[in-house]
Amino acid sequence: xxxxxxxxxxxxxxxxxxxxxxxxxxxxxxxxxxxxxxxxxxxxxxxxxxxxxxxxxxxxxxxxxxxxxxxxxxxxxxxxxxxxxxxxxxxxxxxxxxxxxxxxxxxxxxxxxxxxxxxxxxxxxxxxxxxxxxxxxxxxxxxxxxxxxxxxxxxxxxxxxxxxxxxxxxxxxxxxxxxxxxxxxxxxxxxxxxxxxxxxxxxxxxxxxxxxxxxxxxxxxxxxxxxxxxxxxxxxxxxxxxxxxxxxxxxxxxxxxxxxxxxxxxxxxxxxxxxxxxxxxxxxxxxxxxxxxxxxxxxxxxxxxxxxxxxxxxxxxxxxxxxxxxxxxxxxxxxxxxxxxxxxxxxxxxxxxxxxxxxxxxxxxxxxxxxxxxxxxxxxxxxxxxxxxxxxxxxxxxxxxxxxxxxxxxxxxxxxxxxxxxxxxxxxxxxxxxxxxxxxxxxxxxxxxxxxxxxxxxxxxxxxxxxxxxxxxxxxxxxxxxxxxxxxxxx
Amino acid sequence: xxxxxxxxxxxxxxxxxxxxxxxxxxxxxxxxxxxxxxxxxxxxxxxxxxxxxxxxxxxxxxxxxxxxxxxxxxxxxxxxxxxxxxxxxxxxxxxxxxxxxxxxxxxxxxxxxxxxxxxxxxxxxxxxxxxxxxxxxxxxxxxxxxxxxxxxxxxxxxxxxxxxxxxxxxxxxxxxxxxxxxxxxxxxxxxxxxxxxxxxxxxxxxxxxxxxxxxxxxxxxxxxxxxxxxxxxxxxxxxxxxxxxxxxxxxxxxxxxxxxxxxxxxxxxxxxxxxxxxxxxxxxxxxxxxxxxxxxxxxxxxxxxxxxxxxxxxxxxxxxxxxxxxxxxxxxxxxxxxxxxxxxxxxxxxxxxxxxxxxxxxxxxxxxxxxxxxxxxxxxxxxxxxxxxxxxxxxxxxxxxxxxxxxxxxxxxxxxxxxxxxxxxxxxxxxxxxxxxxxxxxxxxxxxxxxxxxxxxxxxxxxxxxxxxxxxxxxxxxxxxxxxxxxxxxxxxxxxxxx
Numbered sequence: 003x004x005x006x007x008x009x010x011x012x013x014x015x016x017x018x019x020x021x022x023x024x025x026x027x028x029x030x031x032x033x034x035x036x037x038x039x040x041x042x043x044x045x046x047x048x049x050x051x052x053x054x055x056x057x058x059x060x061x062x063x064x065x066x067x068x069x070x071x072x073x074x075x076x077x078x079x080x081x082x083x084x085x086x087x088x089x090x091x092x093x094x095x096x097x098x099x100x101x102x103x104x105x106x107x108x109x110x111x112x113x114x115x116x117x118x119x120x121x122x123x124x125x126x127x128x129x130x131x132x133x134x135x136x137x138x139x140x141x142x143x144x145x146x147x148x149x150x151x152x153x154x155x156x157x158x159x160x161x162x163x164x165x166x167x168x169x170x171x172x173x174x175x176x177x178x179x180x181x182x183x184x185x186x187x188x189x190x191x192x193x194x195x196x197x198x199x200x201x202x203x204x205x206x207x208x209x210x211x212x213x214x215x216x217x218x219x220x221x222x223x224x225x226x227x228x229x230x231x232x233x234x235x236x237x238x239x240x241x242x243x244x245x246x247x248x249x250x251x252x253x254x255x256x257x258x259x260x261x262x263x264x265x266x267x268x269x270x271x272x273x274x275x276x277x278x279x280x281x282x283x284x285x286x287x288x289x290x291x292x293x294x295x296x297x298x299x300x301x302x303x304x305x306x307x308x309x310x311x312x313x314x315x316x317x318x319x320x321x322x323x324x325x326x327x328x329x330x331x332x333x334x335x336x337x338x339x340x341x342x343x344x345x346x347x348x349x350x351x352x353x354x355x356x357x358x359x360x361x362x363x364x365x366x367x368x369x370x371x372x373x374x375x376x377x378x379x380x381x382x383x384x385x386x387x388x389x390x391x392x393x394x395x396x397x398x399x400x401x402x403x404x405x406x407x408x409x410x411x412x413x414x415x416x417x418x419x420x421x422x423x424x425x426x427x428x429x430x431x432x433x434x435x436x437x438x439x440x441x442x443x444x445x446x447x448x449x450x451x452x453x454x455x456x457x458x459x460x461x462x463x464x465x466x467x468x469x470x471x472x473x474x475x476x477x478x479x480x481x482x483x484x485x486x487x488x489x490x491x492x493x
Numbered sequence: 494x495x496x497x498x499x500x501x502x503x504x505x506x507x508x509x510x511x512x513x514x515x516x517x518x519x520x521x522x523x524x525x526x527x528x529x530x531x532x533x534x535x536x537x538x539x540x541x542x543x544x545x546x547x548x549x550x551x552x553x554x555x556x557x558x559x560x561x562x563x564x565x566x567x568x569x570x571x572x573x574x575x576x577x578x579x580x581x582x583x584x585x586x587x588x589x590x591x592x593x594x595x596x597x598x599x600x601x602x603x604x605x606x607x608x609x610x611x612x613x614x615x616x617x618x619x620x621x622x623x624x625x626x627x628x629x630x631x632x633x634x635x636x637x638x639x640x641x642x643x644x645x646x647x648x649x650x651x652x653x654x655x656x657x658x659x660x661x662x663x664x665x666x667x668x669x670x671x672x673x674x675x676x677x678x679x680x681x682x683x684x685x686x687x688x689x690x691x692x693x694x695x696x697x698x699x700x701x702x703x704x705x706x707x708x709x710x711x712x713x714x715x716x717x718x719x720x721x722x723x724x725x726x727x728x729x730x731x732x733x734x735x736x737x738x739x740x741x742x743x744x745x746x747x748x749x750x751x752x753x754x755x756x757x758x759x760x761x762x763x764x765x766x767x768x769x770x771x772x773x774x775x776x777x778x779x780x781x782x783x784x785x786x787x788x789x790x791x792x793x794x795x796x797x798x799x800x801x802x803x804x805x806x807x808x809x810x811x812x813x814x815x816x817x818x819x820x821x822x823x824x825x826x827x828x829x830x831x832x833x834x835x836x837x838x839x840x841x842x843x844x845x846x847x848x849x850x851x852x853x854x855x856x857x858x859x860x861x862x863x864x865x866x867x868x869x870x871x872x873x874x875x876x877x878x879x880x881x882x883x884x885x886x887x888x889x890x891x892x893x894x895x896x897x898x899x900x901x902x903x904x905x906x907x908x909x910x911x912x913x914x915x916x917x918x919x920x921x922x923x924x925x926x927x928x929x930x931x932x933x934x935x936x937x938x939x940x941x942x943x944x945x946x947x948x949x950x951x952x953x954x955x956x957x958x959x960x961x962x963x964x965x966x967x968x969x970x971x972x973x974x975x976x977x978x979x980x981x982x983x984x985x986x987x988x989x990x991x992x
Binding site: 336391396397398402403406407409410413414418421422425426428429430432433436437440443445476477478481482485 | 564565566567568570632633635636638639642643646647654657658661662665666669670672673676677680690
């Protein structure tokens with residue numbers, strides 16, 4: 003008789019995921035049972051409360067991890083370590099910020115109903131699952147939950163054909179990427195006998211593979227899958243179209259949480275599970291990083307549409323985030339985590355400004371709409387200028403220290419040449435950020451209509467700017483947190 | 494040791510002034526008053542620091558006002574400031590140039606943003622000169638780009654947007670090399686000494702390294718500083734940028750920001766990586782000499798007054814580079830002095846060109862003739878600045894160039910001989926342009942221009958005074974530079990190359 007033995011569950015470890023999932027279900031059921039559309043303020047408040055509760059659960063988790071060290075649960079498939087706690091909190095907070103932006107957007111675009119919030123809660127839960135996954139199958143699960151939520155969110159603007167087109171493109175290419183990923187997982191399972199990251203690492207550490215072809219093929223496919231999700235060159239082709247076509251608040255949400263979830267999982271796979279194969283995957287990363295930073299920056303130069311420009315900018319950023327993985331050590335992991343922590347609020351706030359300027363119909367995204375914005379509205383324009391300078395990596399903003407951290411990790415790990423290539427990419431990227439900043443301060447368009455700044459979105463922009471400037475002046479606490487989180491890495 | 498608070502205030506004060514000027518948007522002209530007051534207080538504070546400075550603090554190797562506070566240990570970030578004779582002179586230059594730029598830009602006095610950016614730029618430049626830590630220097634070095642970008646792009650001439658972008662990208666790319674080099678050096682030090690990551694100047698200068706890594710690092714540092722200086726062949730951004738920038742922008746760029754390059758080369762490339770010098774010296778000497786001859790030659794044929802000063806600056810920066818790397822104490826003292834003198838002289842040039850431009854709306858040489866007739870005082874002022882730049886004995890340019898040339902001749906005679914042609918060429922292009930612009934018969938609009946106004950004359954007074962006083966009696970300044978240069982050169986060449 004085969005008895006089904008249920009694995010033990012450590013509920014604290016899955017508390018943030020549970021909060022978000024339950025919130026999504028409650029909202030879904032409520033919207034189905036209650037006659038008429040739910041009040042917009044109510045659904046927003048509910049989502050906000052859920053995301054803040056998930057982030058607050060991180061404090062509880064952190065104190066547990068600090069006391070007990072990193073632990074795994076549910077048959078070692080879910081990990082609770084400092085890295086997971088911090089990155090989950092980043093996802094939850096990004097969700098909170100994005101929800102506020104979406105609130106004002108849905109009011110402007112007359113989008114009613116709770117579906118948006120249900121999907122964003124579920125997608126964020128998927129991202130957190132990726133942050134905590136210690137098994138290729140769980141990573142895949144998180145990836146799919148995240149992606150399917152996003153496919154629908156991208157298509158949310160039913161009035162615009164580009165939104166549907168972007169969703170279809172994202173869906174098809176994302177589906178391919180998932181298939182490639184799961185195929186890679188199967189091959190790696192064949193080579194190592196396990197899908198569990200810890201077991202894989204143990205197996206590869208204590209055995210020498212005489213014929214590593216299967217492992218290399220599987221590992222390569224896994225890398226391709228991740229490269230698709232985080233949009234690094236040459237797997238980036240979907241991202242400009244999707245960034246442009248998706249409703250702008252969704253773009254900001256997607257840009258932040260996909261990066262966090264996918265990068266943390268990517269890091270666990272490469273550094274924890276396949277750390278012994280570093281000499282094999284490093285050259286591949288070298289090519290990906292060089293291509294992303296240079297191509298992302300160069301193609302960004304010729305864009306006239308702000309959302310496409312930000313898509314290429316995020317490709318450039320993804321190259322920088324990979325630098326921490328390239329280092330493949332504690333310093334590198336901490337650096338990538340620091341990058342994610344600082345990048346997420348900046349990108350949500352940047353897209354918040356773009357959402358406002360886009361105006362009703364979400365169509366005004368040409369760089370010409372921004373001409374003279376900072377002269378008409380010094381606070382809004384100035385905030386965008388600060389956010390852009392932070393993305394550029396100017397000192398006194400968190401963007402500088404984020405680049406500093408990953409470059410330092412890469413130089414320390416012997417990647418000086420790569421660091422230089424990445425920095426040259428940053429120099430090219432600087433010119434399109436600056437062109438935008440210059441447009442903001444251009445002396446024209448004085449009588450263009452003012453951009454209305456509703457309170458919720460205004461709050462997001464203020465928070466984004468405050469975070470980047472405050473921690474840009476005083477990066478110590480964030481850096482210490484990211485280092486601390488890395489010390490409490492997987493068992 | 495004097496309190497480092499003095500230096501912190503020197504850096505913070507213009508920043509506060511910038512915030513105040515930015516906040517006074519509603520009151521017409523109030524921002525400008527705030528700017529001038531800030532500049533005045535800054536100048537007084539600088540004078541106090543110059544008087545207080547003591548080059549014999551025990552164990553601090555001619556550094557005074559030193560202190561170090563770690564801000565973020567994981568990044569090795571620290572507030573670490575100190576001042577020696579070399580930076581002292583450049584701090585003084587920064588304060589003087591701020592006053593000149595502000596007063597020279599009186600026609601922008603109704604624009605608070607302009608005043609705010611100018612003060613911010615001064616704060617960051619001040620920070621780079623007092624930074625005693627490679628990372629802190631780098632941060633300020635990079636930060637100077639933001640205000641200068643806005644100053645050029647918003648208030649420059651027709652092509653200013655393009656010029657500002659070119660300037661930004663060029664410098665930003667150059668500093669990429671500096672950044673990677675700095676990280677590499679810091680990790681090299683950390684792996685040797687253990688402990689936290691640090692970029693402290695004293696710690697890094699004790700790093701043991703092979704000659705080849707020193708050469709690579711020196712190369713990386715030199716690229717960044719060569720762009721900023723500019724040193725041939727990385728100078729191509731400068732003529733366009735100098736010509737398109739507004740007067741105050743050109744003054745800040747050529748008088749101050751260029752010095753960040755040569756100062757960085759002296760302090761961080763030569764000072765931290767002396768091992769590389771034997772390999773890199775011939776390269777840099779040759780580039781410097783090419784810069785001198787090439788810059789002077791182009792200055793002879795350029796059609797625009799601002800570009801002329803840009804090319805002449807290229808030549809002068811060549812002299813400074815020559816003095817920095819020649820490996821002789823005399824030449825290095827001359828180079829430091831020339832950084833100051835060239836700052837004052839180009840500030841004077843750009844002010845005068847600004848005056849002409851304000852009257853005639855152009856700085857094209859062909860459009861100007863016979864200005865001496867209607868504007869004799871303007872012509873006289875131009876003559877003084879020009880003669881100082883040519884290196885007429887009795888004016889400041891002579892002392893510094895003379896020191897550089899005899900110092901270099903003692904160690905690298907042939908390069909000195911080639912560089913001397915630059916002095917001859919300088920006389921040629923400056924006298925020739927004077928002839929074309931001021932001599933001859935003025936006709937049309939040229940005959941109508943007004944002579945220098947009282948306020949314009951007053952602006953030029955400090956320039957003329959500094960040019961004459963430092964030409965006749967440079968000893969107090971030399972006395973302040975010499976111990977620090979001695980210290981640096983004995984670190985660079987322990988056996989004593991200095992002849």
